[in-house]
Amino acid sequence: MVSNKALKFLSKTILYLILAIMTAIMILPFLWMLSSSVKLDREVFNMNPFVWIPENPRWKNYVDIWTKVPFFKYVQNTVFLTIVVTGLQILTSSFAAYAFAKLDFSHKNRIFFAYIATIAMPWQVYMVPQFLMMRSFGLNDKLLAIICLQAFSAFGVFLMRQFYLSIPDSLCEAARIDGMSEYGIYAKIMLPLSKPAIATLTIFTFVATWNDYLGPLIYLKSQDKKTIQLGLKMFINQYSSEYGLIMAGSVMSLIPVIIVFLALQKYFVEGIASTGIKG
């Protein structure tokens, strides 16, 4: 008969074993990326013996990538797009969400329904007519096209509205009686209270815009308009055997997202949980 203690020990061991395997699966690709980014191309696939840290780390890969392709231009474009899209998204959605959550007006439900109905509509279904429309506006091959495309999502409005609904109406009522305008209530009461929702929306938008591939692929054609993702993919296609350089570029493309994610991750986890379950 196995004692209770032994059984507990066994189950704990199995638990940690599973966890260790899962961790390895999650993290090994990233370690491989880091390790390869400081290797020579022929060292990358050297399996016998395989070393994680080469004797002479080739830091030059991180320098070369900037000169082989206009990487700096890509970074500039991506940073610009990400900041503008995220800023616009947060500003306009929190603004609109305030009306949907706290104000009464004609056609409110009808307008909100238009938002809700499109959440179930994948962008891929209407990306072609959207492109034709943008092209007729003269936005083909313009960074502005990506901004128009991503800054006004229904999802943002929905997420912010859900959060505002959880803030008691009595707060707004009290402020109204004190003579505060609706704009004042939005700016001085609602915005400061909605930090978690703003943080969540920031991460979602930031990560989505930074990592987007299909949108820029459709719109951004000329070299000096390309984003990091497009540029990196083009580099991979062109120099498919320069493994060290590819990995160095990949590592660099990850750094900003990881920083933003780590800084705001507490909210992110809450945000996914609440939008997912309540949505």
Next chain:
Amino acid sequence: MASGTSDRLARSRKRRTLKKNLVAYSFIAPNFIGFAVFTLVPITFAFLLAFLEWDGNNPIKFVGLENFQALVKDKFFIASLKNTIIYSVGTVPLTLVTSLGLAIILNKEIKGRAFFRTLGFFPYVASLVAVTSVWTMVFHSSKGPVNAILYYLFNVPKEKLPNWFTGNLVLVMLILFSVWRFMGYYMVMFLAGLQTIPRELYEAGTIDGANAWQRFRYITLPGLKPTTFLVSVMLTINCFKIYDIAVMLAGGSTNTLSVSSMVLVYYIYQNAFNFWKLGYSSAVAMVLFVLVLTVTLIQFRGQSKYANE
């Protein structure tokens, strides 16, 4: 006299409503104008386009259902639909099981829990171009470490080493990659679901002599039903939309997919931007729309069911 007062009252009430509406619309306008122009208009146009023949330059021709009739006979379309469905059928249950498993483990009091939770997210926030480039190297048919392990440790002969990015294996690859990428994200949703199950249920179960498996089977699983349902719906919809994963893993240096890895969104893209068959492309898009709509309707029905329980 009395009617004059009520007239004035009505007018002032009207003015107040008008002012209220104007304030509200001023809040909505910045977002709604962008949303209406860049989302609502193209959506309307997408439905029309599916019944037209247009290359973007020459005059538009109305063709009725011809685009859809052509779809049924198009072997590339059928392949793309089939692959998308096989991919979804493989990815959804595997991701469900792994993310649920992870959530249950990370819901326990173990050391470094926060660290593991954060780690699970890395594959999800990392850029696809970056992580797929690692995968294509790790699974490289002649040089990659995975095949090296098969060769050195399992004595698989060189000519029998699998080529992971072509033929039937490519879908397996897409599924494995997607499970890896998505499991951390859905784990968080399961973790949230686990918090909603009352602790007392487990205590009562333990007192009644239920073992770990029975507690899982009769308390955790039923308690997680709404979450599981929601996760399956979200996952399925995301799987239907697969594009970049396929292009980056199986597209090679020309970004083109063959019949074995063709997916719906790729076929939409290809018909529109390579062949400029805009109407036909929109017909494919309608098929994607119907797939997603079906799943969404199932979700609505399910949600009202769980709300009643």
